[in-house]
Amino acid sequence: MTERQERPPPCHAACSSHVLMSLFPFITYVVLPAGVLALVEVGDAYLLLFLGHVLLAIGAVEWSWLAFRICQRLLLAVVLHEEALAVSAATATGAVADEIGQSHRTQQTQNFSVENEEIRRLRALEEQSLRREDLNESYTLLLNETMRAKSFAIAPLTNRVCSGRWYLGSFVLATVGAGVSLSLGYALETTVFESKSPASGWRMMVAASVEAAFVSIFCSSLAPSGADALVLVVYQACFLVASMNAYLKLHVNVITSDAQLDPLFIILAGAIIIIVSRVVTSKVVIQSLLHVMCDVLGLVCIVSPLIAFVDLIDQTMNDQFRNQFALFLLVVLAADVGNCLAKQLQLRRPEVFKYCRNSQLKFEATTEDLEALLISLMCGATMIAIIYLGLNGEDYTTVEVIVLIGAITLGQWCRLWMVHVRQMAKVSTSAFYFPEGSQTCGVLDRMTVFLVAIIVYYPYIKQKYFS
Structure with missing residues (x-):
């Protein structure tokens, strides 16, 4: 059976070039980590806030497409179940009406010969098998059509104003929003910032906004x-408020400790706004519940770790803390490279794992996931050993080694969770802008391990240096 092709997303043409798909892994594995480490080591880690806004924007829109497809798939099951109940009720009503003539049909059936009965049974089995195949094919086509987005947020506007050019409409709206943010920044300068306060705080707030x-x-x-x-x-607003709250307190002393907002309060406020907006815009209760669940999950799993990250980079870093934080980033990167290496070996050199395959594991996918997990842990442990030997064990305790191992282990587990999410959404990557079937990881796929690892590492490093 040949499935229908997905309708190309709005930026499919721009992102389908071979050059971009080849450069994307290089950028995410080399350029971005090198830039992050450089800013951490030179003491300008707070500038990573700007990178955080970009990664959050791209990762969040990737999550929204995954959530959309999953919700559509679950809602289709609910709709089909309701239709089946309606058909069953109608069938039961018809059965009651035909009950009077049932005795006559039974008498006629008993008069059939054994040979005719066998022929009829075989024909019925054959027809049932054909009907089952037709039903499976029809359901697959219906599911693909249901999960396929008919439009996107700005399409109604661009179809009327920009002749369908989504990038023009998006750029104009984004420019207007940035202009409004800039105007508010200038309008609130004298209200929020005192004349004796450093001008760098105001400039940073305006630029980030x-x-x-x-x-x-x-x-x-x-x-x-x-x-x-x-x-x-709302995701972006929560991240901006939390990051600026920490920056203005720690770098320019504009906000006192008593006036500082708790990040949990910011997350709670964002969740309330999301719930209210979904309840207002959704007409079906089950649809509203599914969207709220996915949106709050994105708020907790994507925005919250990034808030913890900017809370660390906004701290006043001494040499020891900078080194520790850089080591954490190197270990996470090594584990990520190990997972990529395992996937490439499984794809190009499967014979490497021939002697370590466990026959007790029934599913090959489970075996491959375990192999990738072990190799990523080995690469992370190797990086820890190299760093430990290079520093002669200074400022690198057993507790920190355990925390790092736990961080990368949970990070790899979360990667497996993302694999199941993509399977539910029937896509091969979170990057909806790449061609169908692309094996190039999206931004959200690449961020997954780091987001979990920073949540595990954050309480330890915060208690060690800033308690």
Whole structure:
């Protein structure tokens, strides 16, 4: 059976080039980690806030497409179940009406010969098998059509104004949003900042607000619907408020400890806004519940770890803390490279794992996942050993080694969870802008291990240096 091809996403043509798909792994595995480590070592890690806004905007819109496809798949099951109940009720009513003539048909059936009965039974089995195949094919086609987005957030506007050019409409809206953010920044300068306060705090706040407004509006315009776009803007707003709250307190002393907002309060406020918006925009209760569950999950699993990350990079870093934080990033990167190496070996050199395959594991996918997990842990442990020997064991305790191993282990487990999420969404990558069947990991796929690892490492490093 040949499945229908997915309708290309809005930026499919721009992202389908061989050059971009070849450069994407190089950028994510080499350029970005090198830039992050350089900023951490030179003491300008707070500038990573700007990178965080971009990664959050792209990762969030990827999550919105995954959530959309999963919700559509689950809602289809509910609709088909309701239709089946309606058909069953109608069939039961018809059965009662035909009950009077049942005795006559039974008498006629008993008069059939054994040979005719066998022929009829075989024909019935054959027809049942054909009907089952037709039903499976029809369900697959219906599922693919249901999970295929008919439009995206900005399409109604661009079809009327920009002749369908989504990038023009997105750019104009993002520019307007950035302009409004800039105007508010200048208007609130004298209200929020005193004349004796450093001007760098105000400039940083304005720059971060403008960038957050631009990237959030531009990327959210590619969300499956307007309600999804609003959720992505709420994500960005929560991240911006939390990061600026920490920066203004730690770097320019504009906010006192008593006036500082708790990040949990910011997350809670964002969740309330999301729940209210979904309840208002959804007409079906089960649809509203599914969207709320996916949106809050994205808020907790994507935004919260990034808030913890910017809380660390906004701290005043001494040499010891910078080194420890850089070592954490190197270990996570080594584990990620190990997972990539395992996948390439499984694809190109499967004979390498021939002698270590466990016959008791019935599913080959389970075996491959365990192999990737072990190799990634080995690479992470190797990086820990190299760093330990290079530093002669200084400032590298047993507790920290255990925390790092736990961080990369849970990170790899979360990678497996993302694999199941993609399977539910029937896609091979979170990057909806890549061609169908692409094996190139999206931004969200690449961020998964880091997001979990930072949540595990954050309480330890915060208690060790800033308690």
